[in-house]
Amino acid sequence: MTPTIATALVLALTLAHHASLASAAGHRVIIVGAGMSGISAGKRLSEAGITDLLILEATDHVGGRMRKRNFGGVNVEMGANWVEGVNGGKMNPIWPLVNSTLKLRNFRSDFDGLAENVYKERGGVYDRAYVQKRLHRSNEVEEGGAKLSAKLRPSGQDDMSILTMQRLNNHLPNGPASPVDMILDYFKHDYEFAEPPRVTSLQNVVPLATFRDYVYFVADRRGYEAIVHHLAGQYLEADKSGNIVVREISHSGSGVAVKTEDDKVYKADYVMVSTSVGVLQSDLIQFKPRLPAWKILSIYQFDMAVYTKIFVKFPRKFWPEGKGREFFLYASSRRGYYGVWRRQRSPGDRHRRGVEADRAAARQPDQGGDRGVLGEDVPDATDILVPRWWSDRFYRGTFSNWPIGVNRYEYDQLRAPVGRVYFSGEHTSEHYNGYVHGAYLSGIDSADILIKCAHKRMCKHHIPGKFE
Missing domain, CATH: 3.50.50.60 (FAD/NAD(P)-binding domain)
Structure with a gap:
């Protein structure tokens, strides 16, 4: 046999x-x-x-925690979705399995258009130059954090939170107050680690060993x-x-x-x-x-963190498409309030058939509550899927945080x-x-x-x- x-x-x-x-x-x-x-x-x-x-x-x-589920006629990944560190100095051993051995359908995640896809709370899009300036400052602070991190003793006794590092670099000294600063801070930290900067270790995530180069999104009917x-x-x-x-x-x-x-x-x-x-x-x-x-x-x-991807199906497309339109950020006055959205690519179909919201909280969204994200002309969602990782006794969360x-x-x-x-x-x-x-x-x-x-x-x- x-x-x-x-x-x-x-x-x-x-x-x-x-x-x-x-x-x-x-x-x-x-x-x-x-x-x-x-x-x-x-x-x-x-x-x-x-x-x-x-x-x-x-x-x-x-x-x-690598598990697919059929939602709206499409297999979506409830948990792990990306292959990180592709083409870096040390190749991710998962990448050859995905791309060569099994030939799972995948595509490179495009973050280049982020600055032009930040939506206002009351509708409309923020000026690209303004967002890019704030993003550039955030990147500068992270580079400074990497230099500081390299000087810390390996024992961890000098370690600090990412938040502390930000304050040392005089970045948002009173905390991210503007909607744009809040969503950029959320995207760079919570979106990756499922925890805010105040509880995440500087020494062990800056620089992040995983992200040496490209990140690829797996979207295959067979599932990751x-x-x-x-x-x-x-x-x-x-x-x-x-x-x-x-x-x-x-x-x-x-x-x-x-x-x-x-x-x-x-x-x-x-x-x-x-x-x-x-x-x-x-x-x-x-x-x-x-x-x-x-x-x-x-x-x-x-810590066991909770990273929840909320899948939302709509009866029609209302979001912009094209190059640089993979991710959308919603700059709410409430930090992290359904902040990161991405278009869900359907296996076997070059069009997108839904919007996936990544959110580090396990709560059911209001079906009409997403109208402020991409404007007022948003139809009611026809289906919503919210994984419940924390309440599942066989997982108790999604992944560990250092x-x-x-x-x-x-x-x-x-x-x-x-x-x-x-x-x-x-x-x-x-x-x-x-x-x-x-x-x-x-x-x-x-x-x-x-x-x-x-x-x-x-x-x-x-x-x-x-x-x-």
Whole structure:
């Protein structure tokens, strides 16, 4: 039988030549979560000869926060959507999979026309030269922030918020007060990190390692999740066993036991936990014995942000089209109030069929409340889709945000194993947390740590001190 994942909305996954869910002796490794990091870790383990794997997934699909949904006759991405850092000094490893291997339909996101697409609260567009001047000043401050960031000690003890850096550069010393300054500040920071400048670390996001060059938007009927399916299909097959929700992980020097919501117990030598840090901060999974204090502290050092894309369908087009018209900014007197809009490109159709509003808040918009964004001649929306990431117990947010004062030491602690319990996920990626390639690389890194223990008996994981 050829290993495949194409037919699966996953439930439990096993290696094709180890098709039973659990043997009397248990498995070599159990992986909790079939998102990008879990699937990536499993692939790395199987390549290293650790082939007796069991992957337990709580939802009804492979891909985790990479998930498509049909809306208005178009597949839209509920979560991850972009491939960042393409053609940079260090190539994003996801890009060859998207562009060459799977040939997923994509296009470069065009931010060049931003200054001429900033809409006033009472209708009309702001003067391009005025917006460009404010944008240029914001870019200057960011460049100054990058120079300051390079001088900070690696320990994180000198770290500061982006907001503090702005004040040091005398940028908006009393805060962004004008609608234009507020939306530009929101677009440059909240839109990227799902958190405002006052809680986002300067040292770890300026300069941002991910954005070395271009950013490409994936818009394929197969969905961005097709990458995870492709990776899984190289070593897994689906087992039609139903959704499996892990509620308890017992661990000792001799092995692990994973108990699920339906009271089944799966045993293994090791377990790899690839849930989000938001789930680790919740009470969904209990560890027995309790995780040590250093691990608990590392888990709660990090924030789980909420980045919500609101999809709105209209009966007709009313927005301008053409080059430089991909993004629109709404300069409200309320900072971040439905501020960033983009036209949704339909797979297989060169026209746009709807407007997608990216908003870092999970609340239902008023169907008539968007009339101020692009003028008064706006028809009522015929459909609205608002993902609810925070209330979903299997995610508890969209991606992690790197707080102020946290450095490599805390990330090493977050990733470090506790006995036979290993951890993976985008939140354990030192340079690319919050991104698809961060999840992919973290799966490889965490698998390598486990492989050293399983194959070479190098099980003591050393964490350099914070000030080393």
